[in-house]
Amino acid sequence: MTLARPRQVSGGVPPQGHLEEFRTDPLALLRRVCAECGAVGAFRLGERDVILLSDAKAAELVFRADHCELEHAAAYPYIEPIFGTDVVFDVLAEHFRDVPNRPTLHARCPDSSDRQPSGSDGSGPHSSGPDSSGPYPYGPNSSGPDSSDPDSPRPQPSDPDRSGLDGSDPHGFDPRESTSRAEQLCRHAAIVAREVDRMVAEWGERGEVDLLEFCSELIVYSLSACLIGTRFRDELDGRFARLLRELERGSDAYCYVDPRADIDNFRRRDDARWQLVKRVRHVMACRLADPLAAADEPDLLDVAMAVRDEHDHRRFSPSEIAGAVISMMFSGHHAISTTATWTIVELLRHPAIMQDLVAELDGLGTDGTDGTDGTDTSLLALPHNPLLEAALADVLRLHPPLVLLMRVARAESEVCGHRITPGDLIATTSDVAQRIPRNLPDPTRFDPSRYPTPDPLTRWTRLSSTGPHSADPAFTLVHLKTIVSTLLRDWEFELSQPSTSYRADHSRILVGLRQPCTVRYRRRTRAPGSPAGT
Numbered sequence: 001m002t003l004a005r006p007r008q009v010s011g012g013v014p015p016q017g018h019l020e021e022f023r024t025d026p027l028a029l030l031r032r033v034c035a036e037c038g039a040v041g042a043f044r045l046g047e048r049d050v051i052l053l054s055d056a057k058a059a060e061l062v063f064r065a066d067h068c069e070l071e072h073a074a075a076y077p078y079i080e081p082i083f084g085t086d087v088v089f090d091v092l093a094e095h096f097r098d099v100p101n102r103p104t105l106h107a108r109c110p111d112s113s114d115r116q117p118s119g120s121d122g123s124g125p126h127s128s129g130p131d132s133s134g135p136y137p138y139g140p141n142s143s144g145p146d147s148s149d150p151d152s153p154r155p156q157p158s159d160p161d162r163s164g165l166d167g168s169d170p171h172g173f174d175p176r177e178s179t180s181r182a183e184q185l186c187r188h189a190a191i192v193a194r195e196v197d198r199m200v201a202e203w204g205e206r207g208e209v210d211l212l213e214f215c216s217e218l219i220v221y222s223l224s225a226c227l228i229g230t231r232f233r234d235e236l237d238g239r240f241a242r243l244l245r246e247l248e249r250g251s252d253a254y255c256y257v258d259p260r261a262d263i264d265n266f267r268r269r270d271d272a273r274w275q276l277v278k279r280v281r282h283v284m285a286c287r288l289a290d291p292l293a294a295a296d297e298p299d300l301l302d303v304a305m306a307v308r309d310e311h312d313h314r315r316f317s318p319s320e321i322a323g324a325v326i327s328m329m330f331s332g333h334h335a336i337s338t339t340a341t342w343t344i345v346e347l348l349r350h351p352a353i354m355q356d357l358v359a360e361l362d363g364l365g366t367d368g369t370d371g372t373d374g375t376d377t378s379l380l381a382l383p384h385n386p387l388l389e390a391a392l393a394d395v396l397r398l399h400p401p402l403v404l405l406m407r408v409a410r411a412e413s414e415v416c417g418h419r420i421t422p423g424d425l426i427a428t429t430s431d432v433a434q435r436i437p438r439n440l441p442d443p444t445r446f447d448p449s450r451y452p453t454p455d456p457l458t459r460w461t462r463l464s465s466t467g468p469h470s471a472d473p474a475f476t477l478v479h480l481k482t483i484v485s486t487l488l489r490d491w492e493f494e495l496s497q498p499s500t501s502y503r504a505d506h507s508r509i510l511v512g513l514r515q516p517c518t519v520r521y522r523r524r525t526r527a528p529g530s531p532a533g534t
Helices: 019-024 026-037 056-064 079-083 091-097 179-200 211-227 238-251 264-289 300-306 318-349 351-362 386-398 456-463 473-490
Strands: 040-045 048-053 206-210 405-409 413-415 418-420 425-428 491-495 518-523
Touching (some): 019 026, 019 040, 026 040, 079 238, 079 318, 179 211, 211 238, 211 318, 211 473, 238 318, 264 300, 264 318, 318 386, 351 386, 473 491
Antiparallel strands (some): 040 048, 491 518
8 A cells, every 4th residue: 555645734935845934933833734634744844844743643653763763863953053063962971971980969868957048069960861851740650651551662771762651760759760869869859959049048028030030040050050060050150041041042943944044043042152162161261270179079070171081182172061061051951941930830820729739838748758847848758749740741731842842754654644754854742732622621721630641642742842952851850849849838929910921932943931921929938836837
């Protein structure tokens, strides 16, 4: 039987096809593909076909195929100009992982008395792998095949896209995980919690803040402290966050025609990258001028600068190191900052859910399960807040950080009766698929109660926000849970803009939020003898 090519949506003007429509209103284009073509349809970006899979069965192709059949690197041409020619995804970070005597985290898991507005006391790397399945929370019994079902698909260790699909490593707290892995995540949570406290220490009793800007700067500090080290974190300021957000302009869809084109977004991307490299190299120069300062507790940057090859030459050039630092910071910054912002906004839009979640967080530790006095909402208590996990899951469903998850077909294949040819871009989209009523009941409503669910569409859609530069999913979830729980433990928030004014910015492949994105905050009062007051 001869397989048909996927039907192409109407419109499109040669030679750029549907590029301009995709740049200006991608969701309208993607919805039209679904409406006109069904579960498998196509549109064109420049001279390439993009095959859009909006059906659960079809979308599983993206996550079940081997990397020799579907390649991720070539699907994101905006990455190379951002990371630099010397750094392809996280290849250098992979080298860093093999560096002998690399620094390790020294922060212990503190009790509540350690939680104060101070800097982290730990440092060390937490390498993020290329395209490592993304920031998707899974509750203990949520999506993914039943581990007791012998027919359930099992993940392959070598395939990062399959990590967590069977529930074995969804969020870093599975009892089957190693003790060292859980301890590492505990240390990360401690660092993130202290960075939150350090940021809000500048707040008064009440005030107003742009939530996206706050989260963006916070994530720079928490990521740098966790991934590279406390010393490097202390060498950064809010300018680094602003430059990273400018760097995201490089995800303009015009990259599928020419990622080096002379357009405004790419010029701003290149200028931001130049300034970031300049700042990192300045830090390196200062360290070389004062080598004894790192003698007691070197961080990952010190190690990368010091390592030598077999000829006693520096193994990594300054350009390579700067590019690797940018890639490691870029890996989680966008997804974590936007998801944390959207989580607070959605909870404020739904006061009843917010009230239930705050009650859940206030109750942590009161039964003695985590060995604290009830105020530690970020460490060992993290596995015990299913409503927060469910809220994060539905936020990611409604507000995925990527317009499309893409792969490049490397071999001819078949999906739902359609022929896929080498070179085709294969794409899935949560923004559209998860808003189709036949796929999910009442799809536009924020509803954490819909989790857990065994539905396979939910399973792949949690992965559909990730790109080729995502941080480790367990690390990302710990980040998100710690940020939200720490903020809601001590602060009350309310929207300071009309609810409908908080909107996604789909002008780039990396989806952001439109600004301003302000909220009002007020310090919570504590009743004597209670873990949290009202």
